[in-house]
Amino acid sequence: MLIDPATLAIVDDHPIVLEGLQKLLNNVKSIQITGCFTSGMAFMSFLKENKVDVLLLDITLPDANGIELCREVKAISPETHVLALSNHSERSMILQMIQNGATGYLLKNISSEELVACIQEALSGMITFSRGAKEIMARPSISELKGIPQLTKREKEILQLIADGKTTPDIAQQLNLSPLTVETHRKNLIQKFQVRNVAALIKVAAQQGLL
Amino acid sequence: MLIDPATLAIVDDHPIVLEGLQKLLNNVKSIQITGCFTSGMAFMSFLKENKVDVLLLDITLPDANGIELCREVKAISPETHVLALSNHSERSMILQMIQNGATGYLLKNISSEELVACIQEALSGMITFSRGAKEIMARPSISELKGIPQLTKREKEILQLIADGKTTPDIAQQLNLSPLTVETHRKNLIQKFQVRNVAALIKVAAQQGLL
């Protein structure tokens, strides 16, 4: 008994890459390439009509950015496994792709065997990385982790409430404090993070994983 | 010629877990357990005096939370590979740990062989997940990906600038627009995201990876 081969699509604005990947994957029985696209829009209209099990997605595209495209794909077709295929080797980029629903991240220097293995792993419902990507992920940039101001318990608490959209009077009431006290904490937070206002405060706090 | 065994420490508030892990890893020649701790503080003072190659870290601790502890560990000792060892099976939790410098995430139902394999993988400088964690990572919650408002180019641009701490007048000047126009965009952003103010706006935008 034969199982249906998995359907695979590729989005990459370099035709050469498309060619190469097709040749490479054509020998693989368990995978059937059902579409190659050089733009995000073209793929999206294809996806609305066809089932796609795996998508190999380049991040840099002419019409849209890959991160957003990935999210759109998963929103329409959650069962499609999106594998980012990119030259970008920044940890933050990989994390962003994963956060936006990618099932894996492959650097373009990947070997053909590894590529097939990663596709199989994705098909079996697991996140997957190419060797290079795994190494990048294991090396957090020091700058990301240092320079994080030490917050007191109260400050963390208030930071959370601010991030939830609460205003100073709201917070004061909720914590049984004077609004003036809350204002002080808010000011201290802004000072500790060396930012100009809450918007920037929340951004850096979020980026450091404090929310 | 023998290579020095890797040093490993464990932080977990359940003594039973510590016992179990010790027994389990004692047979492994390439790993030497150099410390077991039931609190974050105890480990941190140990870390200041001793080299630790791998740390098995429970996320729920009495004195500190594991996410912050992980960051502190990496800040002091970037070469220490922190492997989260936890029962928490939420995707967001795993992502947060990774974002805060963890080299991997293991669910506590991990088998002993898998545990050793993951430790080896971490030691070789790659990120690693237990099988269960890989499966969780591959399944983004639909709620994370849906409900993301469609933003126009201008709105994205202004959202970025707001997140950078720019005020309406700043942005207006930078983009050669009337402040009133910027205000309109800002209002539309708040409406599209269904939030009360910029603080909440930036939080959700950051969480959806838009910044």
Next chain:
DNA sequence: TTATTTCTACCTGTTTTCAGGTATTTTTGC
């Protein structure tokens, strides 16, 4: 016990945001 940090609270005045609209001009998609 002392020193330090944290939490609390206050004051003044200015700037910015936000709510709740309306409305014209460009783009863009079909």
Next chain:
DNA sequence: GCAAAAATACCTGAAAACAGGTAGAAATAA
């Protein structure tokens, strides 16, 4: 070419945030 979407711009008044302070009480660490 027409409709829809996007970008532009305006108005008012209230609420909130921010800058730049000071300062006492309480908790914590040395």
